[in-house]
Amino acid sequence: MTAVVLNSTITCPACGHRKDETMPTEACAWFYECEHCKALLRPKPGDCCVYCSYGTNTCPPMQQSGCCGF
Structure with a gap:
């Protein structure tokens, strides 16, 4: 099992x-x-x-299960 990455670089689509x-x-x-x-x-x-x-990594729920509960 892969460790969950908690850091992400978020990029604003409006200004970069x-x-x-x-x-x-x-x-x-x-x-x-x-x-x-x-x-x-x-x-x-x-x-x-x-x-x-907008991030370099998906959120932890998506990393863990591919679903965030919606």
Whole structure:
């Protein structure tokens, strides 16, 4: 079994700003505010969270089971 990666670099689609973040382990992040341009990011259709849409790693629930409970 592969270890869950808790860090992800999230990239703002509006301005391209990148930031390393630690993902929550027990919930999906439905919103994320870019610290550079203040854009409010939401998941793309079909994704469970902003990390699955804009991060370098998918959220922990998706890494563990391929499903986040939706």
